[in-house]
Amino acid sequence: MSYYWMKGNTLKVPATLFKKNRDRLVAELKKKVDGQWTVLLQGGREKLRYNTDCDDLPFRQESYFFWTFGVHESEFFGAIDVDTGKSVLFAPKLDPSYAIWDGKINDENFFKTKYEVDEVYFNDGDSIAALLKQHLKAEKLLLLKADNTDSGNVLEVPSFKDVQRSFF
Structure with a gap:
């Protein structure tokens, strides 16, 4: 069983919890949308x-x-x-030189097992739209955009090459 753990005396959170979260999200969305919808979320980016x-x-x-x-x-x-509830992660495709500074570059199966998702593909910046259509048969995307009323920051919708041409 995979889990998230911050080491030391912190609790181990099983990856199955995140699967349950995805299942709850899908159940609620099915009450609100019909047809072929795909939720697409973009994780955080490191700031240099x-x-x-x-x-x-x-x-x-x-x-x-x-x-x-x-x-x-x-x-x-x-x-x-x-x-279907099928979940897919798009991991960043790292340059081989990454291994010199940060160690081993993990493959798709490593992330699939670690996060207990159905599929993992490397994202080279050009492939997300094609992968969404090929593996999830995505036709319409549900994207998250939100304003943070405390900070005034805006969470922009996920962006990648060809998203406009492929889906809008």
């Missing part, structure tokens, strides 16, 4: 300090993305087919 390759702050995943998929790494996208 000015013009350097140093992280500005320690990375923390977007709460809604963590609730849905349990993913704590940056640069992920996630999709859920509302009709």
Whole structure:
């Protein structure tokens, strides 16, 4: 069984909790939409300090993305087919040089097992639209956009190459 754990005396949260969250989301969406809908969420992105390759702050995943998929790494996208509940993660495709600085580059099966999703594909920046159509038969996307009334920040809808041409 996979789980999320911050080490030490913290609790281990089983990945099955995130599967239950996705199932609850799908159940509620089925009450509101009909037809071939796919939920597409974009996880958080690391912010670099000015013009350097140093992280500005320690990375923390977007709460809604963590609730849905349990993913704590940056640069992920996630999709859920509302009709079937099938879940897909799009992991960032890392350059081989990444291994020099940060260690082993994990494959799709590593993330599939870790996050207990149905499929994982690497996102090279050009492939999400095609993968959504090919593997989820996505026709219409449900995207999250929200205003934070406390900070004034706006959560923009997920963006990637060809999203406009492919779905809108």
